[in-house]
Amino acid sequence: MKITIITSRYPSSNNPYNHMFVHMRSVEFLKQEVEVEVYVPSNIESSYIHEGVKVYKMPSKSIAKLLKKKEIIYLHLLNIYPFSKADGWPIYKRILRENTPFAMYVHGSEVQKFTARMFDFNYSLDTFLRWIKKDLLVIPKMKRFVRETKGRDNCKYIFPSIWMKEELETNLDQKLENFEIIPNGIDTNLFRFNDSYENRYKLLTLRPLSSKKYAVDIAIETMKYLPKEFTLHIYGKGHLQSKYQKQIDDAKLSKRVTIKNEFIDRSEMNEFFTKYGIFLSPTRMDAQGVTMCEAMASGLLVASNNNTAIPEFIEDNYNGLLSNDSKSLAQKILKITENIEPFKLVIYNGRRSMEKISIDKTVSNEIKSLEAIIQ
Structure with missing residues (x-):
């Protein structure tokens, strides 16, 4: 053929x-x-x-x-x-x-x-x-x-x-x-599993800043409900950057939330993921969420919204975290990072889930x- x-x-x-x-x-x-x-x-x-x-x-x-x-x-x-x-x-x-x-x-x-x-x-x-x-x-x-x-x-x-x-x-x-x-x-050979618990207070969002679909504003809102030890790096480019920066400044989060105006080369993403513990990936619409799945394969704990196709790939508190409310999502993040066993169980289940769709x-x-x- x-x-x-x-x-x-x-x-x-x-x-x-x-x-x-x-x-x-x-x-x-x-x-x-x-x-x-x-x-x-x-x-x-x-x-x-x-x-x-x-x-x-x-x-x-x-x-x-x-x-x-x-x-x-x-x-x-x-x-x-x-x-x-x-x-x-x-x-x-x-x-x-x-x-x-x-x-x-x-x-x-x-x-x-x-x-x-x-x-x-x-x-x-x-x-x-x-x-x-x-x-x-x-x-x-x-x-x-x-x-x-x-x-x-x-x-x-x-x-x-x-x-x-x-x-x-x-x-x-x-x-x-x-x-x-x-x-x-998902390329599970490229995206190898790494235990991310020691970086559990370091959150990552990797999204285009060009559409509200990617819900970067919800990621920023979630940070308002997390204590000061939690930080968030937002990697992406797009015309909404200034709007998101204003949201960060207005919420007085500029010391903990940073926009990095750049993309990460795909070949470097697995190594890049090892610097973080949680992939904060809210969305207003997604048919799958490929980058989210790659983060799961790499051992990051993925937190997203319970909408559109996301529940077909994430089961709450099994292989990731789901909530449509920023405050509730922050509370789930806070709870799971308190103890090593539930955190590790979720990220191991996340990896196994991605191996099924390698x-x-x-x-x-x-x-x-x-x-x-x-x-």
């Missing part, structure tokens, strides 16, 4: 984080002796090899013409950009017209209405235009695509969580029968799912 992945972005030596979660699959496909190639809709044509993976960039209409010759198409965040050569819609249309075998891994943004993320809504012209584009141009096309393919024997929809599957059904008003739940795989296992399941489509 040869898998043809089509995605709107892909890593390169200059941009190593573009849809890294897609590249991780490609590398694992190769490890499991499955051929893979990647196509990226683009205004210009070029090609390169990234860590053994062949990547082709070309206009989406050119990609669409090649589909008939491909064995199985695997769609990952193939976005619709009206009036652009990088628009994914010609590819979707060709799949419809030619009855092309495909699987679509649904990550979220490609099927969610703009109004599904009202926490980022404001009354600016830019927001209004994005709402018009998403809900009135993109979503009707995605609804048509799902409606016309969901009954086919030669296609499958794959989701990281049950919540994400239900989110597609709600946003597109379509009921799916032919689907699978396969979480994004990338070799999840990709193996994806391969089986793709093979079933073309048999």
Whole structure:
């Protein structure tokens, strides 16, 4: 079997984080002796090899013409950009017209209405235009695509969580029968377990500062209810940084809460995690929370919100902590850090939970799912 992945972005030596979660699959496909190639809709044509993976960039209409010759198409965040050569819609249309075998891994943004993320809504012209584009141009096309393919024997929809599957059904008003739940795989070889109890008062938040979805404000709010020995480092970049800094200053937390305006290289993350004891990862919406899962694999105690898909990966006081109230979450953190045994039990359970979705296992399941489509 040869898998043809089509995605709107892909890593390169200059941009190593573009849809890294897609590249991780490609590398694992190769490890499991499955051929893979990647196509990226683009205004210009070029090609390169990234860590053994062949990547082709070309206009989406050119990609669409090649589909008939491909064995199985695997769609990952193939976005619709009206009036652009990088628009994914010609590819979707060709799949419809030619009855092309495909699987679509649904990550979220490609099927969610703009109004599904009202926490980022404001009354600016830019927001209004994005709402018009998403809900009135993109979503009707995605609804048509799902409606016309969901009954086919030669296609499958794959989701990281049950919540994400239900989110597609709600946003597109379509009921799916032919689907699978396969979480994004965690590289448990890269993210090795380290006992984090001695660093239990050192909290870490690793989030983009570009959307309220990532709930950095809730992380800061949680610190108000923790005693002075607890510190929080917030790593990330984005236009909300000044707003979060003001929240820190207003709460008189500047001596204990620090924003670090930088990203951590993925290859260095496991070593970086060893400096901390707790990964504070609140959220307003998440289909899985991959970085959260990587922190769990590394032995950090993860504290998050009991919403969206998070409870599918964290069971409160078993392999992490869950609460939707900042004060309650702080109280749970305070309680579990008082004694070594419950803390260690939770982080060991967290590691074991992540071993169940290690990338070799999840990709193996994806391969089986793709093979079933073309048999």
